[in-house]
Amino acid sequence: MATRSVIPFGPQHPVLPEPVHLDLVVEDERVVEAIPQIGFVHRGLEKLVQKRDFNQFVYVAERVCGICSFGHGYGYASATEKLMGIEIPRRAEYLRVILEELSRCHSHLLWLGLLADAFGFEALFNHCWRLRETVLDIFQRTCGARIILSITIVGGMAHDISDEDLKWVCEQLEGLKREYREIVDTMFNDVTVRERLCGVGYISFEDALELSMVGPFAKGSGIEHDMRTTGYGAYGDLEHFEPIISTECDCYARCKVRCEEVFQSIDIIEELVKKIPHDGIGGKPKAKVVPEGQSLVMIEQPRGEAFYYVRGNGTKNLDRFRMRTPTSQNLGGLVRALQGVDLADVPMIILTIDPCISCTER
């Protein structure tokens, strides 16, 4: 009979860019149980909505997470607009969706780099982060910042992105696509990568449904759930949209879903740039207070479905802001996937759910 011991994993650990603590109960090399402990990044950001007015809070919402930063600003702004009954111009919707898809590219490239780093594939790590700079350069030129864009305001966009710039974006993405295809093909045909990823961290279709997982984690288990199919924003204007799924249910499947999503995002951006209307970008709302009432908005973040709820009370401050992020949905799945695996596979499984702790804890 093997003896049981507990290995603390994190909050400071080389493979973790963010602090989360897991107590791994192991029997020899096999993990029997994983007990997560969170709260290292908790700031109490939702409460801040009572101290900042509804226009200022967009900037706070964007700082929920630096990776999916644009999406949080987008979600908050759309929920508040819905509550105030503001309809923003179509061009603003298009620009928001284009930037959201660019964020998805940058997030997935970043994730692939971190995953490669976790199994010691340093060259792939460096290549992915080099490619990611293309997207950051696009942000720099079109929005003026690399990470926190601060281009969304309640009622539209803070400034326009010119048609020449959008054309330039497409040219840049064309180059990115070519180089990324090369990297992805090399990676998925590599024997070592297959060895580390195939069959690891198995989550069946039923388990994924039962644990209500979202995003690429669920899509890797064959669940066809993507908020973009509901056609919010400018997604309804796309000719064809179908979520990418894979039915192999392991780490390899989840990687495949994410890698393909980057190509899908680039296609969406190219299609929207061709179709983009010219009807202004909106501006700050004339109303100085938020009416009483509540509204909720769901959008598809790089990591999956995110939910935003706002409640107004007739003053310039909102009464309540609540969000549910994809990683908090997926933590249950992570704990299930960690049961019975080898200790050496733990970093890989943690990274294939692409945890975003600062979203989860806020």
Place this chain on the structure above:
Amino acid sequence: MGYASKSPWLIHYDGSSCNGCDIEVLDSLMPLYDLERFGIINTGNPKHADIFLVTGSVNHQNINVVKHIYEQMMEPKVVVACGICACTGGVFRDCYNIIGGVDKAIPVDVYAPGCAVRPETIIDAVLKAVEILDEKAKRLAAGEDPATIGKPMPETPNAPVDERHAAAEATAKAGEAKTEQPAAATKQTNE
């Protein structure tokens, strides 16, 4: 900067940052900005590290983790606060769970502001840290006591929260509507 006497290794810990500064810290080590050309390597082990990069402010849960990592590092050591949250608390300074900048937990040598901090700023800050590290190494070699080589540890990490609480209570008693903020909380940030 002249020649550094050794190749410093760095360790990175994410306090309660939003990830923005973390990915910029990693980014500055990547091929485009390439901090590694100065002989700097990112390590996961505090005992091997000379420079401690902290992103994000400290909260009640992670203050002991930050202190613990700092205490495990060998002298001479330098702390760099990356990003405005690590410097002062930034946009989150008014949140209930935020104690303040990293200098509320451990002594900070270099402050690198920005939201998110740009890789150029990080490179600049790390090079400043290397200078300080060299100076400390020289003082150690001259026979100075390792315990007193750095700035002293901040004594009352919870002071700002308590102060604000006390101030709020005092004003509530006096019946005044306006609460007085402590000096650290009113500092301007480049949000």
